[in-house]
Amino acid sequence: MYLERKFYTYREQRGFLLPLAIFIIVVMGALALTISRTSMQTQTSSIQELINVQAFYAAESGAQRGMQALFLANANRQTTDNTCANLAINHNFAGVNGLQACVAQVACQCLYRNGGLCNASNSANYLATAAVGVTASSYTLTSIATCGTGEYSSVRTIQVGAFLE
DSSP: OOOOOOOOOGGGOOOOHHHHHHHHHHHHHHHHHHHHHHHHHHHHHHHHHHHHHHHHHHHHHHHHHHHHHHHSSOOSHHHHHHHHHTOEEEEEOTTSTTOTTEEEEEEEEEEETTSOBOOTTOGGGGSTTSOGGGSOEEEEEEEEEEEEETTEEEEEEEEEEEEEO
């Protein structure tokens, strides 16, 4: 058996290496682009999650500071109601590690047992002979914390309640 070798001229050759090389380059480029985008999205997601946690803790700290201002120095319900009516805390966490880029705003709302707004200027509401609906006060503190700026920012709101007879 005799095998004949046949040599092709340049025009007659049909190669598959060039299309294969182009295909490999395109696929590798698409894969590299996909990995790059996924990596950037993961980084952005991690940063946003960190800022969300910071905003939560800043809002919680603001609420605790509001409760302290409301109950720590006040001796009776009338002064506590008055403090609540005038409570407006804007706390900047500039010196606090982990919360440097955060600000918390705290406000208070006071309601009597009957659902009416507290009126600390009316002393009759705080006497032993006061109407049943005004013998207790409930307080709702709302703490709104903002952390970060621009694309990397988060706002969290926490409400806490307390009751005083």
